[in-house]
Amino acid sequence: MPTLKEVAKYAKVSITTVSRVMNEADKVNPETRERVQRAMRELDYQPNRVAQRLRTSKGYSKLLGLIIPDIQNQFYSSIVRGVEDVAYGKDYAVILCNSDENPNKERFYLDVLQSESVDGIILPPIHQYSKVVEGLIESGVPVVCVDRKLVREAVDTVVINNEKGGYLAVKHIIDFGHKRIAILTSSSQFSSFEERLTGYKNALNDHNIEIDNELIKEGDPRSTESAYMFTKELLRHDNPPTAIFATNNLMTLGALEAIHEEQLNVPDDISIVGFDDMPWARAISPPLTVIKQPGYEMGRR
Template sequence: MKKVTIKDVAERAGVSTSTVSRVLSPQINNYMRKETREKVLRAIEELDYRPDIRAQSLRGMRTRIIGLVMPDALNPFYQELAYVLEEICYRERYGLLVCSSKNSPTRELTYIDLLERQKVDGIILSTVGLNETKLNSLTKRGIPIVLVDRDVPGADIPVMFTNNYMGGCQATQYLIDLGHKKIACITGEMNTLSSINRLKGYYDTLQKNGLEIDKKLIKKGKLTFKDGYRLMKELLRKSGDDFTAVFCVNDIVALGAMRAIQEKGKNVPSDYSVIGFDNISLSSISNPPLTTIAQPIKEIAQAAFKTIKRAKRQG
């Protein structure tokens, strides 16, 4: 069966091939009459025309595909980030390839190499192990990269993230303002700047308010529901009478901590106050609803997409 070409579409619609090309380029659709555009789209549908994306990318150096490499596909924060990015890409007629490194630097590099071979227009990355040298070498190869959620000092790469230090300060101050003086913290394993800065905000706010930093009330683990649950059970068993509130550096950890408190026969917030970080959707439907520091996921995703698009256009 003969392959349908752009010329066939133009003949069916009664327009030039350049007009068909304009319809296939969303960024200039607004400069075309609605009737003409609909006529071309109808011809595309009738002929079942499928543009050769690879050929288009070779001519225009664009594939209209963006890669997202995230550390944990099971983490609701990254699930929501991927969801929002997919909505943005669909609206802008881009495709989104989503990869999960499972917190493995080796797997992360493998996916970046794969996306580079696929000639994606850019990569949105929440890195787990790349330093500034490696990231800068990637950008020198002409790959537009934007970091989200996790910063890498020294990397000459745009970064979209919340002020994690201030978030840690705000969370801790909120608990202090409720009257708590013994505040525990469940944090990550200190392999990301976001966890480091949220913990630093906790430390500095306690000191600013003249409160003791009790090392036995600080637990480090994986940023998962399972570890939030496990570490809170450990806190309750060993130091249950030594604290009345806990700051968890993300919401999924906080939800695990709440489960452990409730299984102990205690209540949130009457027995223990809990605050998380991220404002994932689950935080509003938990029982009770989780108090949390919000991350502007939609704004982060939108800014990352626009940065990739602008970099590719300028490149």
């Protein structure tokens, strides 16, 4: 494997210049930078990232940490793709971790990412009042929240207007004459679900529809199973809902499975509106109504 010294000799520059090209390329003369980069390609030189982090005066590791709840959730995989595309374009690598909505696992990966000297961490915090993430920010680690907020910290955040999205979803249902509207949501520890629930309640209040707590079901946002069971329960109620607002893509899938098993048709027997833009939603006949959440663009931002 070629060494830094051999790259410098091949490119007819100093070792310092080669190091600067790897760590602060924008400060190197373009012609020299191209000569060094060409030498690295032709010699198949692979920089040692650990040594590179130790050498650079600014401490840039060219590594980003990304913690998401579950890569199998298509919405989060879209976010990952957006983050990675931008990072790769800037010569950054991404360390990906799955928290599974487990605070202990989130804490473990935050510690690992800090030990790897990442330049910053991107995550949807499991809890909107997370003391662990708050402490990370206060220690000076650059953090960006995506999809969810931290309430007590001023931190860069990429989210949609979840409350408005929830309101529009329920207003759409109401406009079709529905008054018995259930919601499949999750714990208020997640800012996104709390805001969508607020939008649901505001829409009902604005249209003089009484809020029935029996129609509000909180389940696991990572699986279809809890939504499936809650939908079964709702449909077998003495006074079942005529419409359901499912607040993420997996809940929508679980609800649809239960509706199908009960031999009901959408929208003839029951209406449903989902959250998150899902390619498969357009394959359903008639196409499913959803509130679009552009995961890829959120990741890029």
